[in-house]
Amino acid sequence: xxxxxxxxxxxxxxxxxxxxxxxxxxxxxxxxxxxxxxxxxxxxxxxxxxxxxxxxxxxxxxxxxxxxxxxxxxxxxxxxxxxxxxxxxxxxxxxxxxxxxxxxxxxxxxxxx
Amino acid sequence: xxxxxxxxxxxxxxxxxxxxxxxxxxxxxxxxxxxxxxxxxxxxxxxxxxxxxxxxxxxxxxxxxxxxxxxxxxxxxxxxxxxxxxxxxxxxxxxxxxxxxxxxxxxxxx
Numbered sequence: 618x619x620x621x622x623x624x625x626x627x628x629x630x631x632x633x634x635x636x637x638x639x640x641x642x643x644x645x646x647x648x649x650x651x652x653x654x655x656x657x658x659x660x661x662x663x664x665x666x667x668x669x670x671x672x673x674x675x676x677x678x679x680x681x682x683x684x685x686x687x688x689x690x691x692x693x694x695x696x697x698x699x700x701x702x703x704x705x706x707x708x709x710x711x712x713x714x715x716x717x718x719x720x721x722x723x724x725x726x727x728x729x730x
Numbered sequence: 731x732x733x734x735x736x737x738x739x740x741x742x743x744x745x746x747x748x749x750x751x752x753x754x755x756x757x758x759x760x761x762x763x764x765x766x767x768x769x770x771x772x773x774x775x776x777x778x779x780x781x782x783x784x785x786x787x788x789x790x791x792x793x794x795x796x797x798x799x800x801x802x803x804x805x806x807x808x809x810x811x812x813x814x815x816x817x818x819x820x821x822x823x824x825x826x827x828x829x830x831x832x833x834x835x836x837x838x839x840x
Contacts (some may be wrong), residue, residue: 619773650827658770659832660774660819673826715828716762716781721773 620644623708623722631730635696640708640727641687647712649691650671650719651683654705665715666691698729732757732824736831743810745837751834753820754802762823763796763803768833769816777818778805810838 620675630636642649651663654677662675666685674725677683680698685691695702705726733756743749755763761782766774780787780794780803787794791810796803807814815838822827 660830662827
């Protein structure tokens, strides 16, 4: 157990729907990072939050959004889902910046049908 | 932004042999280079990292080297074992998040 908790582990939904993925960071970590992992694109950075505030955006689609709550857990919202959104979504946490290394959760596998 | 290239995409070695995975990066400001191991059904796990002020770092059977001038870094695994079979990712930090290579699938055959 890495200490980073992601729920649910698996999610199957239809095109056009909206889903919410949840992440609880490791105790004491203030930064949360979201990544999308697909077979052909590897690990793509989506967005970072630090202590409740958005810090950086990567290749995140406008249909996707995220937030970090006062208890430091984070949610990634994916809307108007398309078949191509099917992927593994990982959350990682770190104490401060990414220079201290990440701890990844076990991921949420999203399948859009 | 930072671009990290990783080679090879697949690597098969016999147990006991060495394995080498190479990465290049584009942003000369990058100063932190971790390596992650991902086993099937799990999230990536940090196995070793190196900072830009260091040329080499070892931890038992694994080592990482960094050439800042050439902007490349490598992972070396010696005396490979079947449990080393996994996907390995290199990454580079350039100001806000880690940018990852596309991964190397390592297979160690007995």
